[in-house]
Structure formats: structure tokens, C-alpha cells
Amino acid sequence: MRFLLTGGAGFIGSHTCVALLSAGHDVVVLDNYSNSSPEALRRVERITGKKVKAYEGDCCKAQDVNRVLENEKIDAAVHFAGFKAVGESVHIPLNYYENNINSTITLCRCLSAHGVKRIVFSSSATVYGADNQPPYKEDMRVGGCTNPYGWTKYMNEVILRDLQVSDPEWSVVLLRYFNPVGAHESGLIGEDPSGIPNNLMPFICQTAAGVRDMLHIFGNDYPTPDGTCVRDYLHVMDLAEGHVKALEYAVEHQGTEVFNLGTGEGYSVYQVVNAFERVNGLTLNKEDAPRREGDLPESFADAGKAEKILGWKARRSLEDMCRDAWHWQKMNPRGYHG
Ligand code: NAD
């Protein structure tokens, strides 16, 4: 089958291209490269030996989306495109609401007009908010987000559900990702954050590489076993393989279905740092620091539904995540611009 990946040049999108091509599917990418590089797609072609058809364009512009749909026969779309920096979303909320919501509405209108009524959406564990206790289950009440980015994910879920109710021919799969980290084992593609990384694993990698002086561990007084926050880290190639299953499911079913994509296991910041040092044989410059505003003590998935219905289960370990993240960083000290 042939799938449209909006934002397909980004971190998760590029790894999903590899997983889909390796599973025998074709991919078409629509990306405006606002947070990525076309080089990622050339690397995908190197890894897989297959062609990636790419269009430069903006998902908020109907003419850009229609150009793709007029040229390509598409079976279903994955909508990765969007802005994702939590802190930035607090400072420029209108940019986040505009890009993350308009892109979905425009994409769905264009898909529908071309008779492609199947979409897999990149949602986030952040929609569980502060009101639920982990392990998070798909049927928990969502909302209570603490920043505009999180609200865009919540609102997109509502919009897509409503669309499906209005037209039962639609198949909507909402994927709630936990914490994707790591890189393809080749070291050719990986996470290439612009500026100072917000997330733990890229910050660890840049500290190990000497790009950053010091890793700050935000908060050691949380009500967790070692006092640092617990997250459900997930290897990005496991996540990518989850999209293959989700797309195959979307093609076979109608309705709206939600799946957590996580391992179901939580690791603390100290555990991640220790694993990274142990696996890669190095010592990080690190120090304990005050809590970061907005962080929840614990977040991890109940991953049972995706296993039961999609037949998907994360199989790579925390050690694999740490090794592959560092391999990518060493091979590409300046990301795709090196
Ligand atoms: P990313 O920034 O690497 O990828 C997003 C891609 O979308 C980029 O290539 C960017 O250039 C493109 N893009 C943005 N706006 C666009 C537009 N209007 N038109 C066309 N292209 C556009 O991010 P990622 O980490 O790969 O995340 C992919 C999706 O998954 C995002 O929707 C993100 O919110 C969601 N998500 C990510 C995480 C995470 O930790 N990485 C967690 C939960 C959910």
C-alpha cells in the first residue's frame, strides 16, 4: 500500500518511512522542512535502498496538500506534521494552535475530497494530563493539559472523533506516544533538535559529545523510588513499527480507535543516565537541579491494548535506546548539517 506521511522528514516520520518501506509499503512525504531536513529522506533511501517520493509544502495550505493527492494514489495518511516544543507553545500559543489545528482540518478536507478517509494521528501521552494516575489507559478521561501544545493534541483528537461521527466511512486511529528516544541502528537517521534540546535523551547525547557543558537533572525530590521523574521511554524504531500496524489496521476498519504506544515500563532520570553511561562506557557531567515547571512525577502506559488489537509490542530495551542514540550523535555531531 501507499501511505502519505505529513511531517515525514521529521524524527518519528523518517523512522516510520524506514519501517513502512521495510514492510513492503510505499511512502509519499509532505513536509515544509520547518523542523527537519530533506537530507533525512536521502538517508532513508540509503538505509532501505528504496525511493521516497517527497513534496515540499505546507499542510495548512490546501493547494499544497491537493498537489500531492492529485499526483499520488494514497491508501491512508499519517499526520505527523506539527510543532512540538512544549515550552515554546507557552510563549507563542497562536502559532501552535494555528499550525497544529489548521493542518489537521486542511488535510482532512483534502483527503475527504479525494476519497481517502483513513488517518493515523500523532497524539501524545500529554492528553492524560495531571488528573489521571499511571499506568494510563486509553479509556481514561483526557484533558487537563498544562500547556498549549498539549491542548492542540487534545483538540485534534476531538476534531477527528467528530469528523468520524459525521461520516462513518472514516477510519481514525489516534496514537498516544509516550517518550520516543534513540535512533535507527545504522546511525544514519536520528533526532536533530534545533537549538538547546528540551528533552532528556538529546540533552544527554549533546552533553556526552561536549556540545553542552552539563546535564541538569530536574528535581530529585519527587514521590518516586529514587526521587527523579519516571517516564515510559520507547525506542523510535519500535514506535515506527507501531505505525505500520496502525496503518494496516486503519485500512481494515472504520470508526475511531485510540492506542497508547509505550513499553508499559517506567524508568527514572537517574536510571536513564546510569544506563547511558554504562552502555556507552562514559561518564556524563551532571548535577541535580531544581524541578522543571510542569513536569509530572510519573508517566507510563498501559500498553496492553496495542498488543491485543494491533499485535504490536515494543521489543527494544533501554540499553538499545541509549546505544543507538549515542551512535547517531557520534556519527552526526551536528545532526544533518554536519
Ligand atoms: P519533528 O518536529 O521532528 O517532525 C515534525 C515534522 O513536521 C517536521 O519535519 C516539520 O518540518 C514538519 N511540519 C511542521 N509543520 C508542518 C506543516 N504545517 N506542513 C508540513 N510539514 C510540517 O517531530 P517528531 O518528534 O517527529 O514528532 C512527530 C509528531 O509526533 C508531532 O505531531 C509531535 O507533536 C508528535 N509527538 C512527538 C513526541 C516526541 O517526543 N517526539 C511525543 C508525542 C507526540
Ligand code: UFG
Ligand atoms: N529532564 C532532565 N534534564 C533535561 C531534560 C529533561 O532532568 O535536560 C527530565 C525532565 O525533567 C523529565 C524527564 O527528564 O523528568 C523527561 O523529560 P523530557 O522533556 O524528555 O520528556 P517529557 O516527558 O517532559 O515530555 C515528553 C514529550 C512532550 C510531551 C510529554 C508528555 O517531549 O512532547 O512527554 O507526554 F508533551
